[in-house]
Amino acid sequence: MNASLADTKLDAAARAAVTIGRPADDLRALRLDPHTQSRIWTHFAEVTALDGRTADWVARGPAGGEYRWRTDISESGPDEILWSSQDSADVPNAGRLAFRPAPGDRGTELHLDVRFDPPGGVVGKAASKLFHIVPTEIVGHALYKFRALALTGEIPTTDLQPAARHGGTDR
Numbered sequence: 001m002n003a004s005l006a007d008t009k010l011d012a013a014a015r016a017a018v019t020i021g022r023p024a025d026d027l028r029a030l031r032l033d034p035h036t037q038s039r040i041w042t043h044f045a046e047v048t049a050l051d052g053r054t055a056d057w058v059a060r061g062p063a064g065g066e067y068r069w070r071t072d073i074s075e076s077g078p079d080e081i082l083w084s085s086q087d088s089a090d091v092p093n094a095g096r097l098a099f100r101p102a103p104g105d106r107g108t109e110l111h112l113d114v115r116f117d118p119p120g121g122v123v124g125k126a127a128s129k130l131f132h133i134v135p136t137e138i139v140g141h142a143l144y145k146f147r148a149l150a151l152t153g154e155i156p157t158t159d160l161q162p163a164a165r166h167g168g169t170d171r
Helices: 024-032 036-040 121-130 135-152
Strands: 012-020 045-049 054-060 066-076 080-085 093-101 108-116
Touching (some): 024 036, 024 093, 036 045, 036 135
Antiparallel strands (some): 054 066
16 A cells, blocks of 8 residues: 555645746656656655656665655646655655646746655654754755756756855865
């Protein structure tokens, strides 16, 4: 049994939305591109696309923990994409990306809802708070990267730049 978005067992949730000045069909195609997920979730996990519907995820957690799961797109229609983790997931999760016309013919609103069950039950929840692992920030950052990719074809970064705050030569 795969996790579903309405599954009450999943107790952590995050929701974010963004408006992108592009047609829904273009954004849907970009999201379904197997290489997109590996680019927009780099701040959270390594994502390896197995095909257009399935991906393996590896997230690094507090104290060097490593969490793995595989997601499958369960439904995909013109207005939404639904996915869920397989039964063997270290972090059971489910998500929904909805596409809605933006007001004033300004493109498309994307609404991303993700629910997951953090490992370790109550202890895992406490650890995620202690280490500032906030699902809403993770989801919001992924949408920010998706928006940049959709509008410019690339994701801005300061990695490996001399003036970058983390990893630059001016430490």
